[in-house]
Amino acid sequence: MDRRVLIIGVGLIGGSIALAIKKEHPDACITGYDVQEENGRLAERMKIIDRCASSFQEEAVTSDLIILACPVEEVERKIAQLAELPLKPHAIITDVGSTKGKIMKESRKLLGNKAVFIGGHPMAGSHKSGPGSARVHLFENAYYVLTPNSPAADEKLSTLKEWLKGTGANFVIMDPEEHDMVTGVVSHLPHLIATSIVRRVEEHAEKNDRVRWLAAGGFRDITRIASSSPAMWRDIVKQNQSSLLTLLDEWMEEMKFVKELVQSGDEKDLYRYFADAKQFRDALPVRARGAIDAFYDLYVDIQDKPGVVSHVTTILADKQISITNIRILEVREDVFGVLRLSFQSEDDRQKAKICLVQHGYETYLNM
Ligand SMILES: NC(=O)c1ccc[n+]([C@@H]2O[C@H](COP(=O)([O-])OP(=O)(O)OC[C@H]3O[C@@H](n4cnc5c(N)ncnc54)[C@H](O)[C@@H]3O)[C@@H](O)[C@H]2O)c1
Numbered sequence: 001m002d003r004r005v006l007i008i009g010v011g012l013i014g015g016s017i018a019l020a021i022k023k024e025h026p027d028a029c030i031t032g033y034d035v036q037e038e039n040g041r042l043a044e045r046m047k048i049i050d051r052c053a054s055s056f057q058e059e060a061v062t063s064d065l066i067i068l069a070c071p072v073e074e075v076e077r078k079i080a081q082l083a084e085l086p087l088k089p090h091a092i093i094t095d096v097g098s099t100k101g102k103i104m105k106e107s108r109k110l111l112g113n114k115a116v117f118i119g120g121h122p123m124a125g126s127h128k129s130g131p132g133s134a135r136v137h138l139f140e141n142a143y144y145v146l147t148p149n150s151p152a153a154d155e156k157l158s159t160l161k162e163w164l165k166g167t168g169a170n171f172v173i174m175d176p177e178e179h180d181m182v183t184g185v186v187s188h189l190p191h192l193i194a195t196s197i198v199r200r201v202e203e204h205a206e207k208n209d210r211v212r213w214l215a216a217g218g219f220r221d222i223t224r225i226a227s228s229s230p231a232m233w234r235d236i237v238k239q240n241q242s243s244l245l246t247l248l249d250e251w252m253e254e255m256k257f258v259k260e261l262v263q264s265g266d267e268k269d270l271y272r273y274f275a276d277a278k279q280f281r282d283a284l285p286v287r288a289r290g291a292i293d294a295f296y297d298l299y300v301d302i303q304d305k306p307g308v309v310s311h312v313t314t315i316l317a318d319k320q321i322s323i324t325n326i327r328i329l330e331v332r333e334d335v336f337g338v339l340r341l342s343f344q345s346e347d348d349r350q351k352a353k354i355c356l357v358q359h360g361y362e363t364y365l366n367m
């Protein structure tokens, strides 16, 4: 074990990066530091990291690669703390934070140091948190933004990509401000909208319990991300405030337009509004995004009767296909329920599909 990696924050993303590094660089020693000691210990027990440390400062000075994988406000604070340390010359520091502008500005504090900072953001994830949800394939096919901002960073770019090769991600270089506007559009504003929908529904549910009963697939799909880590999103909103304020103004304009459309009841205009959105969304490169498919989910229609779940799992066990997660999404009386099975790889998902279809089950790759 010659080269040393330190991951600060061993949650979903830090843990998944650790697994991806280990896959490609089995000789590297990966140490984790987490302010929640139980997360560090869990990651160690799960062999996501080789060991956990109780002080990040002590580890940082001997590390070749330092990955900041904590919430973004904390990434900024950690950069300032690292800048005070005698880091190894040519060590690489990177982060996985969902915002880049303020972090890149803070990283200038490291310029006097011989270590090099390269900002990073893998554009895949989940609403789940903690090392227990870490997955080696989480970033496969996803875009992974890198924001080098100095000649020294340009020089180290290929070394960082080599470290991160096991993620299977597609690296893309971006300017931090552009990054924050684009992620504001596709990730941060949608997150605020999903959360606000849940809050509206909660208020209605307090007045009428049937709101809870009838919340089904549509509500689930549009609000899944509202179950994400509140600490992570509090920090993202603080860091990307200026893009979000612009985008919220645009959103309110859009809602004003929608209200007028509903008020007008104009059939042609209503149809066009939905049709335009459908056309754009259907043309998006879903597979390349990685975020959804990284979990290699397969949906199976099952009847609401005893023993059906164990029948499905037995079929897969007989073929030695392991399931990483299983969930019944919706069971409607007398009709069908949808079972969501998650697999480690695309290969397992395809094999599972074939043998379940052979046993008469209806399966879907997407819902
Ligand atoms: N969840 C996603 O979908 C996603 C995707 C891409 C990037 N990110 C970014 O990755 C980072 C981590 O998010 P996550 O989803 O892994 O969250 P997580 O909650 O699963 O993990 C974060 C970890 O950081 C630890 N932590 C918090 N403060 C710390 C500190 N001061 N020192 C050390 N450890 C600390 C927490 O205890 C936790 O274990 C965030 O910056 C987030 O913006 C998240």
Ligand SMILES: O=C(O)C(=O)C[C@]1(C(=O)O)C=C[C@@H](O)C=C1
Residues within 6 Å of the ligand: 097, 098, 122, 123, 124, 125, 126, 127, 128, 186, 187, 188, 225, 228, 291
């Ligand atoms: O899939 C999810 O749950 C996510 O919210 C992942 C998601 C996203 O918006 O796509 C969220 C924040 C990250 O910075 C990157 C990815």
